[in-house]
Amino acid sequence: MALEQDVRLFIDKFRMISPGDKVLVGVSGGPDSVALLHLLWRMKGELHISLAVAHLNHMFRGEEARADARLVEELAKGLGLPVHVEEFDVPAYRERTGLSAQDAARRVRYRFFEEVARRIGASRVALGHHADDQAETIIFNFLRGTGPAGLKGIPPVRGKYIRPLLDVRRCEIERYCREHSLPVREDASNKKTIYTRNRIRLELIPRLEAEYNPRLVDALVHLGHICREENDYLEEQAALLYGRALKTQKEHSLLFTVPEMLSSPLALVRRVLRRAWRHLTGTEGDLSYLQVESLLALLHNPAGGKVVELPRGVRASRQGLVLRLWMGDDGPGVPYYCYPLVVPGITYIPEINSSIQARLISISEAPDPRALSAREALLDYDAISGPLAVRRRRDGDRFHPLGMAAGMKLKKFLIEQEVPREERDYLPLVVAGDEIIWVGGVRPGEPWKVTPETKTCLYLQILEGEVQGALNC
Incomplete structure (x- = not known):
């Protein structure tokens, strides 16, 4: 009776069921799902709900799996409940999809629950996950590397799916089945240690309980509740930030x-x-x-x-x-642009939301070119001829990079510099007439480098956004 009261309180705490709900109970034939079905059957009058049973034969275990299905059918018939039993060739599905056996079975099983629930008008699907499953899941997620979202484990409620036994230990479930003489069947695959989850359940958790904390499962269940509540709060705050920060949505x-x-x-x-x-x-x-x-x-x-x-x-x-x-094709394309470069001054480039600051300084004031970042350039102003402008790259552009003996195609230069194709249109090119004198953010041109004969330097710098004082183009 104590277990029934605990489960009822858990159902009420998470508002799992409302009067008038039709609840589809997923029953495998194991102790957890059989106990869940029996508990809900005993409570259905006070909860004012109707029940139906669903069982899927995954066709992994031949006659053994068919015996599971017969047990579920007989159990449901004995309780006076409608039962929906189907089979699906999960091994063949696994071969087609390349999924693991457990992942393939889970996907097919949930699809089966969805179809049956829709067909009979069930508003809830009850599953028999329990506290030991919760502890196993939290440890599994921890070992894979996770944050609070993974440490919250299995949710008590997710959409139409409810898990009334999630705080109940497996040993309590097995005791309940014995007390009520409920027929159960064990899936032999649950004892195979070839699966990581099984090793956690059969080897790791018992060792941790024996050597570190005999109440480990309870501690992990409590951790799951704490992480779920805190994760839910952070998700609410993140949703508000998402709305504030989202500028455009296509x-x-x-x-x-x-x-x-x-x-x-x-x-x-x-x-x-x-x-x-x-x-x-x-x-x-x-x-x-x-x-x-x-x-x-x-x-x-x-x-x-x-x-x-x-x-x-x-x-x-x-x-x-x-x-x-x-x-897909909704990438951030940059339209072609070409703006006169303000010297001295700041030229804003709205297409890439950046500005080019240009200053004329004497050689005595100039910094060491070797100390400049890729977003800065120092050029011999007197060596520049032709009107200065800043533009996007064009097909066929050529460039004579600093430190190289001859010019080359700009595309080849950018490939050699390992600049990704998607980034190349975002590089502002400072040009003098038809000559590229600086590939902004990468390298200046060799013919315009500062030498001992240089008297006046053109100092260029890429600034983020529209800077005060910029020419609004």
């Missing part, structure tokens, strides 16, 4: 304002980046720690242009004060 492209992201807590920014990737891909999967770190590096790189490749065909790039994530 079907396959998202633009976020960099200042809003950089001024926010890092814990929320990580979640916004993951949320953006999930939005574009339509998947419930997640990015790895290193993949998120690569996006954070983009946010903190004012140079922009660099493209990060993410799973499922998503790419990301920072352009000025905007972080863009996109898929």
Whole structure:
């Protein structure tokens, strides 16, 4: 009776069931799902619900699996409940998809539950996961490397799926089955240590309980509750930041304002980046720690242009004060531009949200060219002829790089410098007439280098965004 009261309190705590619900109970024939069905059957009057039973034969174990199905059918019949038993060739499905046996079985099983629930009008699907499953899942996620989202483990409620036994130990479930003389069957594959989850359940957890904490499972269940509640709160805050930072949304492209992201807590920014990737891909999967770190590096790189490749065909790039994530052909194309270079002064380039600052300084004031960053250049002003401008690259451009004996095609130079194709249109080219004197962010040209004979230097610098004093082009 104590177990029934505990389960009822757990159901009420998470509002798993409402009066009038039709609940489809997934029953494998093992102790956990059999006990769940029996408990809900005993409570159905006070909960004001109706029940139905679903069982899927995965066709992994031949006659043994068919015996499981017969047990479930007889159990449901004995309780006076409708039962839906089907079989699906999961081994063949696994061969077609390349999935592991467990992943393939899980996908097919949940698809089966969805189809049966839709067919009979069930508003809830009850599953028999228990506290030992929760501990196993949390350890499994920890070993793979996870944050709070993984440490929260299995959710008590997810959509229509409910897990009323999630805080109940397996030993309590088995005791309940014995007390009520419930027929159960054990899946022999649960004893095979070829699966990581089985090794955790059969080897790791018992050893940790014996040598470190006899109440390990309870501790992990409590950890799951804490992480779930804190993760839910952080997700709510991340959703608010997502709305504030989102500048533009298209079907396959998202633009976020960099200042809003950089001024926010890092814990929320990580979640916004993951949320953006999930939005574009339509998947419930997640990015790895290193993949998120690569996006954070983009946010903190004012140079922009660099493209990060993410799973499922998503790419990301920072352009000025905007972080863009996109898929397919919705990439951040840069239209052709060409603006007169203000000397001295600041020229704003809206197409890449950057500015070029130009100053004339005497050779005595000039810094050592070797100490300049790639976003700076020092050129011999008197060696420059032709009107100065800044533009995007064009097909057929040629460039004579500093330190090289002759000119070459700009495309070849950028390939040799390992500049990704997606980044090349974001490089501002400072030109004098038809000559490229500086590939902004990469290298100045050899014919305009500073020499001992230089008297006046042209100092150029790429600045982020529209800088005060810039000529608005």
